[in-house]
Amino acid sequence: MSAHDHDFPKTTVTQFVLALLGGLFAPGLVIFMIIKMVIGIQATHLVDADAAVAEAKVVERIKPVGEVNLADASGAAHVDKAGEVVVKEVCSACHAIGALGAPKIGDKGAWGPRLPQGYDTLVKHAISGIRQMPARGGNPELTDIEVAGAVAYMANQAGASFKAPEPKAAEAAPADDAAKKAEPAKQK
Numbered sequence: 001m002s003a004h005d006h007d008f009p010k011t012t013v014t015q016f017v018l019a020l021l022g023g024l025f026a027p028g029l030v031i032f033m034i035i036k037m038v039i040g041i042q043a044t045h046l047v048d049a050d051a052a053v054a055e056a057k058v059v060e061r062i063k064p065v066g067e068v069n070l071a072d073a074s075g076a077a078h079v080d081k082a083g084e085v086v087v088k089e090v091c092s093a094c095h096a097i098g099a100l101g102a103p104k105i106g107d108k109g110a111w112g113p114r115l116p117q118g119y120d121t122l123v124k125h126a127i128s129g130i131r132q133m134p135a136r137g138g139n140p141e142l143t144d145i146e147v148a149g150a151v152a153y154m155a156n157q158a159g160a161s162f163k164a165p166e167p168k169a170a171e172a173a174p175a176d177d178a179a180k181k182a183e184p185a186k187q188k
């Protein structure tokens, strides 16, 4: 019994130490896992925040491209051509060679007496036609701005310094749509 009595406290001490270590280890493990979980959640949230920021940045970067694409799409329907382009495609048919007595492009002698009429009058004549000069150079699809741009381009080649109205380019196309939508609202 004495040996058993002697062994009993020994075993209890060992068990106590093991229990103590185990008791410390188990909650330690739990605490460790909780901390890991919290860090993990925080990390996930940080990633989410980064992703949101990154996405916002990407959207911002994509935005202008999207606008341009939209403008190009509607622009395919109608974008005002630059004066130079209109002249090359339409007006030069007569104005390059002076057909039907058209004032030649860059011919200061031919344009000289016409320029003092003023830009607005010349544009009006080009839009509605004058004598052998057909309305809109014979292309009714040209807009006023396109014709005005062509007049400025041709007249400026002959020494004028007319400022053509801004052609409604890619950027102006959505604004044009917005203006169309806004029009009824303005009238009310």
Ligand code: HEC
Residues within 6 Å of the ligand: 086, 087, 090, 091, 092, 093, 094, 095, 099, 100, 101, 102, 103, 114, 117, 121, 122, 123, 125, 126, 130, 131, 132, 133, 134, 136, 137, 138, 142, 147, 150, 151
């Ligand atoms: C079919 C031939 C023809 C084409 C195409 C043509 N023109 Fe002309 N244009 C003329 C002739 C001819 C005149 C001279 C008219 C006159 O004063 O007797 C003229 C004159 C003009 C004048 C001077 C008008 C004035 O009051 O003195 C302008 C500006 C002009 N053209 C602009 C244009 C523009 C812009 C285009 C293209 C969009 C164009 N023309 C295409 C034949 C043409």
